């Protein structure tokens with residue numbers, strides 16, 4: 001890329017996560033510095049580069065070099081900028097990555113291969129010219145320049161081995177071929193940006209960071225299957241993504257990239273619009289999503305007919321996930337072999353994961369398929385927060401399952417992950433340490449799926465409710481010996497008698513925790529104990545007479561006055577009055593309160 | 597299924613009566629467009645913070661869709677509210693990442709501070725407390741959102757502080 005620098009460029013990461021960490025205030029502060037005129041630089045913005053744990057991020061770029069600084073809150077940024085720009089000294093303490101030296105967080109980027117996220121964190125997402133400098137719209141332009149046919153495009157996608165990144169992992173080229181084969185004058189392209197898995201934010205980041213990549217991917221897909229209209233179904237909880245998408249669409253229209261005969265094509269016309277979701281997890285399922293776009297309750301229907309035959313407004317429709325679309329221009333531009341060079345035999349290319357939970361380096365990583373879970377968590381992710389012990393990782397959200405630490409050597413590809421009972425899913429990776437109770441987690445997911453079930457199938461609607469009730473009583477210490485068998489039985493029935501993926505996968509979190517953490521279930525049911533000390537009704541608080549100083553702080557804090565004791569005398573908790581709220585444990589400065 | 601969401605409109609007398617004539621502009625925008633029911637409901641909620649029961653009838657008349665069907669759509673999606681809400685809606689994230697990082701303690705702390713239940717509105721109509729699934733800032737968990745602002749890496753105490761500051765700002769603005 002050719003960039004001309006007359007003055008240094010200061011770039012603030014303004015993704016949703018950056019803004020939540022205070023990046024907007026940092027930006028304002030820098031703007032004020034500019035107005036005051038003490039320093040001369042060009043202020044710019046970009047989106048999330050994936051290093052969410054060091055937000056707000058500020059990059060300083062000049063002719064020869066660049067340095068990325070982390071934790072740049074408004075109160076810290078001035079000092080670092082002054083040091084760097086007027087004194088010419090790098091603030092090494094806050095530098096997280098740099099071109100010319102090994103900064104503190106270099107490990108996070110080593111081992112990553114950015115294809116889908118190629119421009120995220122590098123361009124101003126609201127500037128079409130910056131996107132084009134970084135290669136946007138070159139692939140679609142080449143298609144028309146070289147007169148590549150739709151069938152050839154589909155063949156390239158097939159050859160790349162790309163599989164759907166929305167969770168199912170269906171070969172994308174094959175899906176396109178089906179849609180191309182359906183004869184109809186009117187066809188649709190849909191981008192699934194519903195991102196329902198709570199704990200995953202790859203799609204949000206991509207849309208906020210590089211909306212033109214998604215638009216270009218959809219255009220290529222539209223050309224390949226013969227569609228005229230693209231719809232992006234984006235969840236309403238992502239206002240910034242929706243805003244940037246609309247800006248990008250307007251820019252593309254203005255340039256003539258969208259609309260009639262773009263890039264000198266003769267027969268191709270394509271338009272894209274954004275449809276806002278209204279908050280229903282099941283609308284991520286393709287037939288429910290289509291119903292929702294049509295303005296109905298988002299309830300899945302039976303397939304076949306598949307959307308490729310009868311989709312939106314009963315016309316042939318091709319649905320892909322945001323990340324799938326973002327990969328397409330890269331594949332066309334660099335060739336399918338370049339993409340297939342990454343990954344394993346059956347899972348090609350790269351995958352973006354959202355690392356969250358008890359991980360030190362929470363954020364977004366894009367890695368080649370086939371890397372192990374341990375490598376992601378310990379090499380890129382920096383291990384567990386506070387040096388605690390890695391217990392398990394949840395893949396695939398509510399439809400997925402947890403993989404225990406013992407299986408940390410599992411390769412991340414579709415087949416190896418499925419073999420553990422979890423699924424690859426859309427890329428949420430929630431890391432858990434020894435303080436997470438697996439039954440509480442299973443209960444959390446069941447609560448979610450139970451709430452989000454559309455209600456069409458009896459087993460999904462009522463079965464999940466019954467399972468949730470059983471898990472609730474187990475975590476309350478009222479579990480029965482027969483409960484484990486009952487859970488397994490219900491899980492089996494729900495899996496086999498549900499219409500859509502939501503019901504078919506809802507029992508997965510319970511089944512995998514039962515498989516790998518049965519002892520924890522048994523401790524709850526038989527010993528009435530929660531080993532992770534999470535399930536409140538199973539906890540017993542007491543005071544260690546050897547360390548209690550009689551400071552009386554806990555007694556004042558206890559909401560039920562369950563703690564007896566005078567000044568300088570050992571305190572005692574009256575168990576019949578204790579409600580296990582844990583206040584005394586939190587306030588004790590002498591670690592004298594014991595939880596069991 | 598979200599059975600608990602199906603309930604009658606309660607007006608607590610604090611909100612001014614919604615001026616439904618505003619809806620006309622929205623209707624003109626979407627007239628004769630297919631699949632416009634959800635955008636109409638979203639537009640209505642954007643204006644009033646909830647969907648007043650009168651608005652259901654007006655949308656039915658406008659679109660020729662039976663009220664029952666519209667009600668069916670509105671209760672299906674988590675976004676739509678059938679009750680008026682407070683001036684500031686506090687959305688505490690209870691997605692997986694936030695749950696693992698103890699989002700419950702945030703909701704508990706706010707419940708205690710405001711003396712409301714989850715989903716409830718304070719007596720002065722200033723705050724409504726809600727739970728949502730994932731705001732997409734999972735790496736900053738636990739997270740909450742008030743209006744357009746997102747607050748990350750919270751603790752119970754920190755969330756209460758945010759709320760008290762908002763109240764303070766409001767009362768100093770009113771003076």
Ligand SMILES: Cc1cc2nc3c(=O)[nH]c(=O)nc-3n(C[C@H](O)[C@H](O)[C@H](O)COP(=O)(O)O)c2cc1C
Pocket residue numbers: 163164165166167168169170172192193194195196197281282283284285286287319320321322324426500501502
């Ligand atoms: C309950 C349920 C929720 C889903 N949620 C999403 C989602 O949020 N995002 C997504 O891309 N796909 C989701 N899917 C998968 C879609 O149905 C569909 O397979 C996908 O969008 C196809 O795109 P792909 O082939 O590019 O992955 C979901 C499926 C089910 C059954």
Ligand code: SF4
Pocket residue numbers: 282299300452453454455456457458460461498499500501502503504
């Ligand atoms: S499995 Fe559940 S969510 Fe899917 S269609 Fe049946 S009831 Fe609805």
Ligand code: FES
Pocket residue numbers: 198199200689690691692693694695729730731732733734735737738739
């Ligand atoms: S889980 Fe709370 S923001 Fe994603």
